[in-house]
Amino acid sequence: xxxxxxxxxxxxxxxxxxxxxxxxxxxxxxxxxxxxxxxxxxxxxxxxxxxxxxxxxxxxxxxxxxxxxxxxxxxxxxxxxxxxxxxxxxxxxxxxxxxxxxxxxxxxxxxxxxxxxxxxxxxxxxxxxxxxxxxxxxxxxxxxxxxxxxxxxxxxxxxxxxxxxxxxxxxxxxxxxxxxxxxxxxxxxxxxxxxxxxxxxxxxxxxxxxxxxxxxxxxxxxxxxxxxxxxxxxxxxxxxxxxxxxxxxxxxxxxxxxxxxxxxxxxxxxxxxxxxxxxxxxxxxxxxxxxxxxxxxxxxxxxxxxxxxxxxxxxxxxxxxxxxxxxxxxxxxxxxxxxxxxxxxxxxxxxxxxxxxxxxxxxxxxxxxxxxxxxxxxxxxxxxxxxxxxxxxxxxxxxxxxxxxxxxxxxxxxxxxxxxxxxxxxxxxxxxxxxxxxxxxxxxxxxxxxxxxxxxxxxxxxxxxxxxxxxxxxxxxxxxxxxxxxxxxxxxxxxxxxx
Amino acid sequence: xxxxxxxxxxxxxxxxxxxxxxxxxxxxxxxxxxxxxxxxxxxxxxxxxxxxxxxxxxxxxxxxxxxxxxxxxxxxxxxxxxxxxxxxxxxxxxxxxxxxxxxxxxxxxxxxxxxxxxxxxxxxxxxxxxxxxxxxxxxxxxxxxxxx
Numbered sequence: 001x002x003x004x005x006x007x008x009x010x011x012x013x014x015x016x017x018x019x020x021x022x023x024x025x026x027x028x029x030x031x032x033x034x035x036x037x038x039x040x041x042x043x044x045x046x047x048x049x050x051x052x053x054x055x056x057x058x059x060x061x062x063x064x065x066x067x068x069x070x071x072x073x074x075x076x077x078x079x080x081x082x083x084x085x086x087x088x089x090x091x092x093x094x095x096x097x098x099x100x101x102x103x104x105x106x107x108x109x110x111x112x113x114x115x116x117x118x119x120x121x122x123x124x125x126x127x128x129x130x131x132x133x134x135x136x137x138x139x140x141x142x143x144x145x146x147x148x149x150x151x152x153x154x155x156x157x158x159x160x161x162x163x164x165x166x167x168x169x170x171x172x173x174x175x176x177x178x179x180x181x182x183x184x185x186x187x188x189x190x191x192x193x194x195x196x197x198x199x200x201x202x203x204x205x206x207x208x209x210x211x212x213x214x215x216x217x218x219x220x221x222x223x224x225x226x227x228x229x230x231x232x233x234x235x236x237x238x239x240x241x242x243x244x245x246x247x248x249x250x251x252x253x254x255x256x257x258x259x260x261x262x263x264x265x266x267x268x269x270x271x272x273x274x275x276x277x278x279x280x281x282x283x284x285x286x287x288x289x290x291x292x293x294x295x296x297x298x299x300x301x302x303x304x305x306x307x308x309x310x311x312x313x314x315x316x317x318x319x320x321x322x323x324x325x326x327x328x329x330x331x332x333x334x335x336x337x338x339x340x341x342x343x344x345x346x347x348x349x350x351x352x353x354x355x356x357x358x359x360x361x362x363x364x365x366x367x368x369x370x371x372x373x374x375x376x377x378x379x380x381x382x383x384x385x386x387x388x389x390x391x392x393x394x395x396x397x398x399x400x401x402x403x404x405x406x407x408x409x410x411x412x413x414x415x416x417x418x419x420x421x422x423x424x425x426x427x428x429x430x431x432x433x434x435x436x437x438x439x440x441x442x443x444x445x446x447x448x449x450x451x452x453x454x455x456x457x458x459x460x461x462x463x464x465x466x467x468x469x470x471x472x473x474x475x476x477x478x479x480x481x482x483x484x485x486x487x488x489x490x491x492x493x494x495x496x497x498x499x
Numbered sequence: 500x501x502x503x504x505x506x507x508x509x510x511x512x513x514x515x516x517x518x519x520x521x522x523x524x525x526x527x528x529x530x531x532x533x534x535x536x537x538x539x540x541x542x543x544x545x546x547x548x549x550x551x552x553x554x555x556x557x558x559x560x561x562x563x564x565x566x567x568x569x570x571x572x573x574x575x576x577x578x579x580x581x582x583x584x585x586x587x588x589x590x591x592x593x594x595x596x597x598x599x600x601x602x603x604x605x606x607x608x609x610x611x612x613x614x615x616x617x618x619x620x621x622x623x624x625x626x627x628x629x630x631x632x633x634x635x636x637x638x639x640x641x642x643x644x645x646x647x
Contacts, residue, residue, distance in 0.1 A: 271516030275520070
């Protein structure tokens with residue numbers, strides 16, 4: 001009955017534990033993937049940012065190229081019209097800025113062949129214009145301004161500027177397209193990131209909910225088991241005290257019965273013994289008379305009569321005597337038991353270590369004779385009847401000394417421990433042990449176990465059990481033949497008088 | 500020894516065997532007084548209190564009393580004797596198998612003069628009865644109604 005709940009609870013708990021571990025692993029996995037995705041997204045974002053920056057730089061360079069191209073064209077026109085040397089400074093400046101900008105553009109657009117082609121075209125156009133510009137300046141300086149002016153409408157520099165403008169516009173458009181594409185991509189990866197985070201969040205939430213549910217259920221089951229256990233425990237105490245109360249009642253009844261029976265058995269026994277003695281006395285008278293008679297008349301001597309008077313009658317009387325004496329001993333034993341049962345118990349606090357020490361000291365000589373040693377372990381104190389406890393324990397220790405295993409030094413150990421509201425005292429020996437079929441029998445009156453090679457009437461353990469019951473206790477034995485026995489006396493911590 | 504009337508021994512004992520053994524051993528001790536034997540309490544009380552030759556009306560007596568009787572406890576008989584005006588000085592010897600301390604005390608409290616436990620061992624039994632016989636032979640028993 002007590003083992004049933006644990007048997008069914010164990011597999012369920014195991015399954016629950018498996019699920020719990022699985023859920024926790026899942027949660028950990030989700031967390032790890034979330035961290036992974038975050039790192040990936042971070043890298044992605046940084047990459048994207050760099051590319052956007054790159055595009056912006058390219059755009060700026062294109063703008064610069066376009067602006068300078070326009071400025072150079074404007075300055076050329078101005079120079080042609082006014083021949084003022086201040087326009088020459090613009091040329092010089094653009095001669096350094098434009099090639100540098102183009103070179104930079106070339107490196108930046110290395111990854112884009114279309115843009116590279118366009119940069120190459122721009123460079124070519126710049127070269128054409130620069131050559132034309134050098135020619136124009138030379139013409140103006142040499143005073144042929146008119147020649148330069150006439151060629152203006154059809155000169156290659158103007159055409160180069162137009163074409164530069166167109167290519168720059170194309171390039172800008174291309175870069176804008178790239179920027180838009182990169183923005184869209186970033187948007188998409190952001191969305192993926194959000195989706196992944198949402199998924200992980202849902203997963204984590206589910207894991208947490210699952211774990212919480214299992215823990216809650218587990219805790220509930222645990223506390224239910226705890227309550228059940230507590231109830232069983234208190235039930236057990238109730239059962240024990242009920243049982244000991246029953247035993248006390250039964251014990252008291254048996255002792256009253258034993259007292260009456262043993263007294264009533266004594267009466268006929270007095271007669272049997274008395275009249276046997278009278279019979280013997282009468283036989284002696286007859287024997288004396290016959291002896292005289294035969295002496296006076298030897299012929300009347302009959303061997304049968306002599307045999308009857310001198311042998312048969314004494315033999316019969318002898319058997320009657322020994323039997324009645326044995327019966328008398330048994331009746332006295334019962335009387336002693338029942339008288340012990342009528343003794344008034346006086347509970348008092350007992351120092352158990354000292355009490356057992358006294359018992360060991362009393363039995364010291366007998367233990368030494370039998371080659372036995374007595375050990376005293378932990379002994380919790382108790383409130384009970386001193387005489388009864390002394391009798392029980394000394395009886396048990398005495399038995400342990402008495403029934404040792406030949407060829408092995410006997411070690412008797414006495415120890416105790418608290419179990420709930422009760423105290424259990426164990427008397428443990430390594431003696432000859434008791435066969436399992438005798439475990440109950442040894443507590444019965446006049447019953448003994450094993451080889452009947454030691455003196456005794458079979459009263460000790462019956463007495464011990466009767467005393468244990470009176471003290472509201474129980475006595476049990478566990479034993480293996482040839483290995484030893486343990487007698488456990490379990491008593492209430494405090495003896496309460498019921499009589 | 501001015502008293503000339505012989506002392507009757509009244510034995511209340513339900514066990515015929517015990518009664519016979521007691522009588523034999525009393526005789527062996529040299530006591531020849533009349534022994535009147537009753538096996539139950541009712542007839543014994545009737546003799547003690549109402550018989551014309553009984554101790555209540557006539558003559559001194561000594562009571563040998565067993566406690567385990569079929570119709571009543573010997574203690575009741577003891578109480579009745581010791582509570583009676585004329586019988587209370589009659590010596591009562593309780594002779595029984597009961598050796599319970601409480602019973603013995605009660606008997607002495609009620610006025611029992613001697614309490615003897617019947618030993619199962621016959622030698623001790625015979626010895627006890629013979630000593631009782633010796634005791635009886637030197638014992639002074641008051642006349643019924645003495646001092647009234």
